[in-house]
Each structure stands twice: as C-alpha cells, then as structure tokens.
Amino acid sequence: MSTDAAGHAPAAASGHALVAEHTVYACVMGSRAFGLATESSDTDRRGVYLAPTALFWRFEKPPTHVDGPREEELSWELERFCELALRANPNILECLHSPLVERVDTTGRELLALRDAFLSRHVHRTFAGYAAGQLKQLRADVRQRGAPRWKHAMHLLRLLASSRDLLRTGVLTPDVGRAREELLAVKRGEVPWDTVERRMARLSEEAEASVSRSPLPAEPDRARVADFLFRARRGSALGWEPGAGELSRGPGPGAWSGDWPGT
Incomplete structure (x- = not known):
C-alpha cells in the first residue's frame, strides 16, 4: 500500500x-x-x-x-x-x-x-434460525412455482446435517462425504418435495435432541x-x-x- x-x-x-x-x-x-x-x-x-x-x-x-x-x-x-x-x-x-x-x-x-x-452451543440457535428462513423461502417457492429451488433444498439438507453432526461431535466438517450422491439427487429434482421436507424435519429434531449432550461449550x-x-x-x-x-x-x-x- x-x-x-x-x-x-x-x-x-x-x-x-x-x-x-x-x-x-x-x-x-x-x-x-x-x-x-x-x-x-x-x-x-x-x-x-x-x-x-x-x-x-x-x-x-x-x-x-x-x-x-x-x-x-x-x-x-x-x-x-x-x-x-x-x-x-x-x-x-x-x-x-x-x-x-x-x-x-x-x-x-x-x-x-x-x-x-x-464454537459453542450457540450454533444450534444460529444454524436453526438460518435454516428456518431458508425453509420458509422454499415453501413459498412450492406454493408459487409448484416446486422448490432444488439447489437451495440440497444445500439446506447439507446445512441441517452439518449442524446435527457438529452438535453431536463438536467437529464441523463441511465436506458431505458419502452423502454426496443422495444430495445431488435432490439438486436434480429426483426426490419428491414431501420426502425432502420430512428429511429436513428429522434432521432438525436430531439436532435439537443433541444440544443437551453436545461436547461443545455453552459459550465461545x-x-x-x-x-x-x-x-x-x-x-x-x-x-x-x-x-x-x-x-x-x-x-x-x-x-x-x-x-x-x-x-
């Protein structure tokens, strides 16, 4: 400079x-x-x-x-x-x-x-809050267009799984590993929206259940x-x-x- x-x-x-x-x-x-x-x-x-x-x-x-x-x-x-x-x-x-x-x-x-x-247990609140906003937009797309933006749906599933695993293990791993093909199928629109929505609900429930047992500290x-x-x-x-x-x-x-x- x-x-x-x-x-x-x-x-x-x-x-x-x-x-x-x-x-x-x-x-x-x-x-x-x-x-x-x-x-x-x-x-x-x-x-x-x-x-x-x-x-x-x-x-x-x-x-x-x-x-x-x-x-x-x-x-x-x-x-x-x-x-x-x-x-x-x-x-x-x-x-x-x-x-x-x-x-x-x-x-x-x-x-x-x-x-x-x-890293702290605050990740549950922030990840869940971000996910809720994304899910709201996906549902609006379904009402208005008849289908969600599948790429966004894929990434929301990835985020929810990442949040759950982080709360369970205390480790944040961005790479989806063996879930790649399953997620890409969602991106291609090959998985019905109601199935995707049920997966999202299950991941959210699993993350919620992991908070109290999480190895993450309460505060950063x-x-x-x-x-x-x-x-x-x-x-x-x-x-x-x-x-x-x-x-x-x-x-x-x-x-x-x-x-x-x-x-």
Whole structure:
C-alpha cells in the first residue's frame, strides 16, 4: 500500500487493495468445499483481510467487507469476521473449516488455530434460525412455482446435517462425504418435495435432541479471540506480526510493558 511523504497510509484504502495486499486467509467455499461440485459449479472464494491499524485512526474507516475483485469473491475485515464467528454465523464458521485453503499467512494460521474458540452451543440457535428462513423461502417457492429451488433444498439438507453432526461431535466438517450422491439427487429434482421436507424435519429434531449432550461449550471463548485481535492490531501498528517475538507474550492489552520502537 502506498504512503504519503510523511510515511502515513492514505486516508482511504481501496477495498480491492486491502484484499490484494492484506489478506491473511483465503479459501474456496460453496459446492467445491462441500464435495458437491459438478462441471457447472462456480468457484466461490472467501477471505479475511487485516486492515492496517493506521487506517482506523482517521475519520473514514476501512470497509468491514469487500466484494471482489474476482467474481464470486467476498472478504471480511478481521474484526468483523471474528464478531460474526463468535455469533456462530454458519457461513463464517464453515469458511474457517474449508478444506480448500488458497492463502494463509502467520496471522491467518493463528486465526485457524482459534477455530475451536468460536464454537459453542450457540450454533444450534444460529444454524436453526438460518435454516428456518431458508425453509420458509422454499415453501413459498412450492406454493408459487409448484416446486422448490432444488439447489437451495440440497444445500439446506447439507446445512441441517452439518449442524446435527457438529452438535453431536463438536467437529464441523463441511465436506458431505458419502452423502454426496443422495444430495445431488435432490439438486436434480429426483426426490419428491414431501420426502425432502420430512428429511429436513428429522434432521432438525436430531439436532435439537443433541444440544443437551453436545461436547461443545455453552459459550465461545471470547477472551482468546479478543487477545488475538488485540495482538493483530498492535502488530500492524508496530509493523510486527502476532506470534512473533515479544508480541506473542502475555495475555492481552495489559501485558505490554516495553517501550514502543523509537521512544
């Protein structure tokens, strides 16, 4: 990123420049990550960028998310990404567990090492809430068009199974594995809607029954995530990376006791 004569970052950074120059983690999502890709599948890319700390010291703040620059690409600023992950946002959590990682640096590796810190029993509420909204839309499609959007129905089944298995095992696995052909049959419209709807109801019931016995903690580990974010911001301000040297020592904001460089 260019700087002015005083060595400061520009007042406003291009969103695409932030993605190009400050991405800490990038992966492929969608059907390719879920093991459901066909020859016609798009490549959905997701990423996380760490906006330079200096940009937050100005009136115009860096964007919390950026579309592009490639088609089907979306990136979040690190703090926004962590906020959504702590809320158990299904799309964000699945992004953290993608098997198709395209780019990762030191900060990104530390983010991935925190995957368990974001998981909690809150996933039941958020996944179920998202699923309820999708099911409502599918039923509206059936009333209006005589059939649901079968691709959406397939992905909803996948999400419900993923939620159930996460609550049962404490592990989020995006790839559908042996369920691939069964789900693709739904996408092709080969399974009657009432059968699909019954499967959805059964998966929802199984997820509900798994909550009380789930190995997941009741709450996410916000303290670990806050410590990571603090060190990432501080590392950006000092020109260091979190996890490097003195920056990685201590539990958080109160741990810094050394002089700032140049003082």
